Every structure is written in structure tokens, then in C-alpha cells.
Amino acid sequence: MLASSTPHDLPMVRRLEAVGFRAWPAASVGYDGSWQIRLTGGHPSKRLNCVVPLDPSDHRDLSLRLEKARKRFHSYGRQLIVRETPLIPPLLIAHMESEGWEPFETADVLSVDLTELALPDTLDYLPSHDIGRFIDASLALEEDDGSLKPALAEILSSIKPPTGFFIKEVPPQGAVAVALCVQDNDLAGIMSFAVAAERRREGLATEILSAALRWARLSGARGAWLQVVSTNAPALALYRKFGFEKVYSYRYWRQGAGE
Numbered sequence: 722m723l724a725s726s727t728p729h730d731l732p733m734v735r736r737l738e739a740v741g742f743r744a745w746p747a748a749s750v751g752y753d754g755s756w757q758i759r760l761t762g763g764h765p766s767k768r769l770n771c772v773v774p775l776d777p778s779d780h781r782d783l784s785l786r787l788e789k790a791r792k793r794f795h796s797y798g799r800q801l802i803v804r805e806t807p808l809i810p811p812l813l814i815a816h817m818e819s820e821g822w823e824p825f826e827t828a829d830v831l832s833v834d835l836t837e838l839a840l841p842d843t844l845d846y847l848p849s850h851d852i853g854r855f856i857d858a859s860l861a862l863e864e865d866d867g868s869l870k871p872a873l874a875e876i877l878s879s880i881k882p883p884t885g886f887f888i889k890e891v892p893p894q895g896a897v898a899v900a901l902c903v904q905d906n907d908l909a910g911i912m913s914f915a916v917a918a919e920r921r922r923e924g925l926a927t928e929i930l931s932a933a934l935r936w937a938r939l940s941g942a943r944g945a946w947l948q949v950v951s952t953n954a955p956a957l958a959l960y961r962k963f964g965f966e967k968v969y970s971y972r973y974w975r976q977g978a979g980e
Contacts, residue, residue: 733968756773778810831967855877
């Protein structure tokens, strides 16, 4: 069982989940007890379309509540997905296992103390506030469907905390690296971090991540966090070089591939 196999600092987990929600806001957010119901019709991101239980003791009426959530997801054309963090009720995991649910895609939430981090003295890249330019660069580097641009514009425009859009461009190639930094009080989140496949291992990731973290620290952040798929070894190696350490992991559950 992922969520309860080791002890966790649950207040810190709750805080990182909360800043994560604000850094990547869903179009529709509702609650069933302490379960957060996140849905976004225009974008398929799992973080924007999942049920997130936030209290280990909230496990009443599991079948009824899951069925209610399933119908709501169906109305959005979405498969019901549950996000398992250390805050999930263990009885909910047992219930999903008994009903044929399966976990998929595990990710790690990492953090670093910015006050102790050695960063360049100068800010090599100034953050842009041009959402359209950033989205075009991000979609190209991630090789995502261009039809997602309106949904991404809505998501990024909905972010309430201060944001910095970092883009490295090399003429005539264009954008070769991007990073989104969202500063929420004293915590800064790194999102939408990507480097052109043909330009990896050239130090571009280190350059743009350094710039984003230095901007965050200059803006008052004392810590930084990010989320990374647990099997992404190159990204994990980069983050370790910066001193990021795992705080907890999460994974998603669904009931059968063809639900």
C-alpha cells in the first residue's frame, strides 16, 4: 500500500497538495466530505480530473460516494480516477482493490530548501508574462496536441499566485526549454518543465531551472517543490543535483482499462 507504507508529515503533505491545486487549477472543484472532486472538461490532465481524498478517517459510504463521483465524471466524458496520497483512507484502498481497481502512474513530490541552495548570482533569464508564447513553446516541446491551447490558456490564466514563464529560445530553432514557476507565499512550484529532445544533456535544463529557482528566491520563496513521474530517471537525477528530496509519492487508481 503506497500511502501508508511509511510514516509521513501529514501537515506538510496537506500543504503541498494545497499549493499543487492552486498551481494547476481545475475548472470545476467540488467536495464530497473531505474528498476533493477535480474536473476540467477541456484538458485530459489527470491532476485536473481526479478525486483526491484529503482525510484518512473519511471512509463512510465508499460505494455510494464512488458511484456518485463516477456519474459526475461521466457527465464530463471522463473515466473516474482516484488520486492516492498519504491522506487517503486505507479502507478506500482496500475497497478499490476488492472492486477490481488498479493503480497506475506513480509520481514523487520533491522539495528543496531554497535558503541553502547555491544558485547563480545573476538572473540569466527574466520571466515572461506572455501566456500565449509560453503555451506555444510548451506544446511544441512536449509534442502535445495543439488543440489543447485554449484549455491551457484557461488553466494558466486561472492561476492566482504570482507566476513566471521561463522560455529559452535559440534562433532559428525557437524554444528549446521552458519552465513555469508558481510562487505561493514562501513556496515555489516548478511546473511544465520541458527541454527539446534533441537538445537534452547540454545543460539547458540546469540553466532554466536555476533561473526559475533564483527568481522564486528573489521574490521571497524559501522552499521549492515539484512533481515528477517516479520512472523518469534523468529528471530525478537532475533534481537530486539541485538538492531536491522526496517528501511523499502519489499514484492514480482506475477501475479497468475500458471503463
